Amino acid sequence: MLEVKNLAKSYQKDKPALTDISFKVDSGKFVAIIGPSGAGKTTILRSLNQLIKDDDGQILLDGEDIRAANKAELRKLRRQIGMIFQNYNLVERLTVIENVLHGRLGYKSTISGMIGRYTEEEKREALELLDKVGLSEFALQRCSELSGGQKQRVGIARALIQHPKVILCDEPIASLDPASAQNVMKLLKDLTVEFNIICIANLHQIGLAKEHADQIIGIRKGQMVYNDVSENLSEDAIADLYGTAAVKELVE
Amino acid sequence: MISKDEAQPILRKPSLRPDPQPKRIKLHKSSGSQWMINSVFISLILITIYTLTHLNTENVKLSDAFHGLGMTLNQIFFQPNAGSDGIVVLLQALGSSVLLAIVTTIIGAVVGFVLAVLASRNLTNAYLGAGIRSAMAIIRAIPTILWALIFSIAVGLGPAAAIMGLSFHSIAYLTKAYSESIEEIDQSTIEALKVTGCKFWVIVFQAVWPTIIPSLVSWTFIRLEINFANAIAVGAAAGAGGIGYQLFVASGMSFDFHEVGMIVYMVIIVAMLLEFVAVKIRQHYLTTK
Amino acid sequence: MKQPKVNAAKFLGKKRMMQTAAIAIIGGIYFISCLVLQFNTVEGIMSVPKAFTWLAVNFQPTPESMSYLPQIGIKLLETILMAIASVVVAAVIAIVFAILGSKVTGISKSMQIFVRGLASFFRNIPLVAWAMILLFSFKQSNFTGFLALLFMTIGFLIRAFMEIIEDEAGESMLALEATGASYFQVIFQGVISQIIPSLISWILYMIENNVRDATLVGILTGTGIGFVFDLYYKSFRFDAAGMTVLAIIIVVIVLELLSNQIRKVIL
Ligand SMILES: Nc1ncnc2c1ncn2[C@@H]1O[C@H](COP(=O)(O)OP(=O)(O)OP(=O)(O)O)[C@@H](O)[C@H]1O
Ligand SMILES: [Mg+2]
Numbered sequence: 001m002l003e004v005k006n007l008a009k010s011y012q013k014d015k016p017a018l019t020d021i022s023f024k025v026d027s028g029k030f031v032a033i034i035g036p037s038g039a040g041k042t043t044i045l046r047s048l049n050q051l052i053k054d055d056d057g058q059i060l061l062d063g064e065d066i067r068a069a070n071k072a073e074l075r076k077l078r079r080q081i082g083m084i085f086q087n088y089n090l091v092e093r094l095t096v097i098e099n100v101l102h103g104r105l106g107y108k109s110t111i112s113g114m115i116g117r118y119t120e121e122e123k124r125e126a127l128e129l130l131d132k133v134g135l136s137e138f139a140l141q142r143c144s145e146l147s148g149g150q151k152q153r154v155g156i157a158r159a160l161i162q163h164p165k166v167i168l169c170d171e172p173i174a175s176l177d178p179a180s181a182q183n184v185m186k187l188l189k190d191l192t193v194e195f196n197i198i199c200i201a202n203l204h205q206i207g208l209a210k211e212h213a214d215q216i217i218g219i220r221k222g223q224m225v226y227n228d229v230s231e232n233l234s235e236d237a238i239a240d241l242y243g244t245a246a247v248k249e250l251v252e
Numbered sequence: 253m254i255s256k257d258e259a260q261p262i263l264r265k266p267s268l269r270p271d272p273q274p275k276r277i278k279l280h281k282s283s284g285s286q287w288m289i290n291s292v293f294i295s296l297i298l299i300t301i302y303t304l305t306h307l308n309t310e311n312v313k314l315s316d317a318f319h320g321l322g323m324t325l326n327q328i329f330f331q332p333n334a335g336s337d338g339i340v341v342l343l344q345a346l347g348s349s350v351l352l353a354i355v356t357t358i359i360g361a362v363v364g365f366v367l368a369v370l371a372s373r374n375l376t377n378a379y380l381g382a383g384i385r386s387a388m389a390i391i392r393a394i395p396t397i398l399w400a401l402i403f404s405i406a407v408g409l410g411p412a413a414a415i416m417g418l419s420f421h422s423i424a425y426l427t428k429a430y431s432e433s434i435e436e437i438d439q440s441t442i443e444a445l446k447v448t449g450c451k452f453w454v455i456v457f458q459a460v461w462p463t464i465i466p467s468l469v470s471w472t473f474i475r476l477e478i479n480f481a482n483a484i485a486v487g488a489a490a491g492a493g494g495i496g497y498q499l500f501v502a503s504g505m506s507f508d509f510h511e512v513g514m515i516v517y518m519v520i521i522v523a524m525l526l527e528f529v530a531v532k533i534r535q536h537y538l539t540t541k
Numbered sequence: 542m543k544q545p546k547v548n549a550a551k552f553l554g555k556k557r558m559m560q561t562a563a564i565a566i567i568g569g570i571y572f573i574s575c576l577v578l579q580f581n582t583v584e585g586i587m588s589v590p591k592a593f594t595w596l597a598v599n600f601q602p603t604p605e606s607m608s609y610l611p612q613i614g615i616k617l618l619e620t621i622l623m624a625i626a627s628v629v630v631a632a633v634i635a636i637v638f639a640i641l642g643s644k645v646t647g648i649s650k651s652m653q654i655f656v657r658g659l660a661s662f663f664r665n666i667p668l669v670a671w672a673m674i675l676l677f678s679f680k681q682s683n684f685t686g687f688l689a690l691l692f693m694t695i696g697f698l699i700r701a702f703m704e705i706i707e708d709e710a711g712e713s714m715l716a717l718e719a720t721g722a723s724y725f726q727v728i729f730q731g732v733i734s735q736i737i738p739s740l741i742s743w744i745l746y747m748i749e750n751n752v753r754d755a756t757l758v759g760i761l762t763g764t765g766i767g768f769v770f771d772l773y774y775k776s777f778r779f780d781a782a783g784m785t786v787l788a789i790i791i792v793v794i795v796l797e798l799l800s801n802q803i804r805k806v807i808l
Contacts, residue, residue: 102716317684
């Protein structure tokens with residue numbers, strides 16, 4: 001279970017980017033964070049694995065406070081938190097399977113990680129996961145040769161091989177065409193259930209969020225203004241988040 | 253998909269396996285690219301090791317030499333002064349080197365632009381373009397200092413030889429840089445004007461020129477930085493005057509390293525200033541584009 | 542409809558005026574500079590055919606100048622090796638500093654500032670100064686030339702490598718950091734493997750550049766190809782000097798073609 005308590009962050013003094021964010025997520029649940037541009041969605045997500053150091057609050061993963069961890073402990077905690085990026089952030093020159101195996105780096109000794117030596121078991125698992133995301137025949141291809149949707153699935157496999165408890169997705173489908181976007185969202189949702197993990201995704205598409213997410217968190221100007229199961233997301237709530245004019249467009 | 257049971261055999265002792273060498277899963281195909289990268293690195297490292305172990309040090313004892321270098325550097329960087337020439341003479345010399353760099357960059361830019369237009373694959377006929385490009389490649393291959401020495405016989409020692417020598421290399425360099433920028437222009441921009449029956453130079457100044465101004469300006473300022481360094485080199489090695497000549501005299505004839513220090517500081521300040529201007533201008537064009 | 546037209550005309554007029562002003566200013570700078578330098582543009586242009594005629598007559602290698610070939614060949618090889626060695630050693634030093642000092646991989650703010658300053662310092666000290674300073678301590682030896690090229694190249698490559706890292710490795714590096722990988726794992730798996738083609742591209746360019754710069758250093762320090770050119774040139778053996786120039790042209794162009802070929806394969 002992931003529990004966030006009173007999270008706060010400001011990049012500049014007196015200009016809070018996040019104030020008092022608190023929520024809970026159970027394993028096996030898919031959570032969508034929605035809200036206008038600049039609301040603080042990326043900031044929340046990156047605080048969860050401490051790519052951004054926040055200022056205040058608690059982030060408890062199965063009762064362990066991530067914010068209290070020292071450097072070595074943080075590395076161990078990060079292994080349990082996969083991350084998926086809008087621009088995939090793969091090492092484009094390396095092969096698909098090498099990129100997937102990068103998810104194991106946190107478990108390896110510094111030297112063998114540096115030179116990229118993996119056990120046969122790890123490699124076998126990488127192939128297995130590539131099969132799961134539908135890329136088994138691309139294993140030895142360079143990532144630069146893949147399409148956007150395929151790259152994002154490599155990113156998902158890289159996160160899964162970490163054996164994560166949580167997967168964080170920052171606008172995972174913003175660079176994809178509608179069909180690939182649907183595909184990736186469905187994959188994320190299915191994997192969340194299959195592996196009983198927590199998946200938290202920043203999304204701009206309210207339609208997709210309602211369709212796939214179990215829980216929706218709405219952020220506006222750094223404050224949490226909505227937190228409920230997705231069925232309950234009403235037009236009023238959307239209007240409150242984005243402003244009345246946006247409602248029609250956003251709900252399709 | 254591989255099930256959990258199949259993952260088990262890894263726990264078995266390898267010696268119990270019938271196959272002594274388990275099949276390893278490959279992480280990459282052998283590719284030409286990787287092969288080339290490896291060969292380039294290996295050759296470069298072998299060449300370097302060979303060169304360094306065979307480097308002729310002319311019986312100079314390296315420990316003494318490094319000690320001497322330390323003392324010289326101390327004089328240069330911590331005790332600079334204007335020496336026997338005086339600050340006024342040095343400033344004048346610095347000024348003339350800067351002017352030399354500016355003049356040769358302007359010549360290089362003007363002639364270079366015309367040649368670049370004529371050399372770009374998307375604008376002119378293939379033969380003319382190829383001819384200009386080859387000629388420029390040859391001119392570029394000859395070091396600036398040799399151009400200056402060659403011209404110093406033809407027009408006599410002095411600023412004219414330096415200017416012509418530096419200009420030659422600048423023209424060749426900028427022609428290449430500009431024409432690469434021109435070749436990156438979207439073909440449709442040019443075709444749109446071609447179909448309206450525009451004359452060649454009208455197309456150049458209406459479509460080509462405005463599109464490439466940012467990279468044009470950026471390359472020109474990079475060349476200005478290079479030309480300032482070259483102006484110093486030519487002054488020193490071809491006796492063409494300027495701060496380079498003063499540097500040569502102070503360090504190679506009067507061995508006044510305090511003065512060398514002053515000159516080096518003056519040059520560094522100008523060079524950093526040029527770099528600063530170049531960076532600012534590039535930023536300006538990148539943001540307004 | 543009228544209003545925008547007027548504005549457009551105004552805008553174009555203003556733009557034309559700005560361009561005219563720019564041209565006038567640049568022209569003015571040019572003429573004043575020429576005046577100060579006592580350079581006559583027309584005479585300069587006239588000197589070009591003169592120089593080339595002189596070149597064609599005097600620099601033409603004769604059958605006898607073939608006898609200089611072995612000496613030229615040896616010195617040229619020496620120069621190429623020195624250029625390569627200086628770039629390789631500089632590249633090794635530069636990559637370490639670039640990683641420590643780039644905005645994305647840098648270890649601290651103060652280190653970033655230090656590395657930037659260091660690079661700028663090495664780059665902006667003129668090659669002539671390095672050559673002359675080192676000549677004083679290391680005398681007329683190849684080591685002098687090697688060190689002079691090394692110092693300048695370090696400055697250039699630190700800056701180039703930092704820009705490459707910042708442009709190409711920021712995203713993949715963030716992703717690896719998020720998996721819990723350690724600093725060195727991120728550097729080797731995420732950064733180095735991503736930027737290798739650009740690194741090689743710069744290394745090849747600097748080698749080509751250093752062969753040319755080695756000529757200058759050679760003239761000043763009496764080593765390598767610069768030394769033999771200077772020797773022939775000052776003793777009026779222009780046919781041999783011509784041979785030397787020809788040899789340099791061939792080497793630089795071959796290096797350029799080779800580099801382009803390598804770049805194509807590794808990308
Ligand atoms: N590195 C930074 N330095 C200063 N301010 C920042 C930084 N990163 C984000 N901010 C500010 O913090 C606020 C929240 O930004 P954040 O990136 O979290 O928004 P977001 O909801 O992810 O927006 P988007 O939907 O556009 O991605 C914004 O006002 C932004 O300007
Ligand atoms: Mg964001």
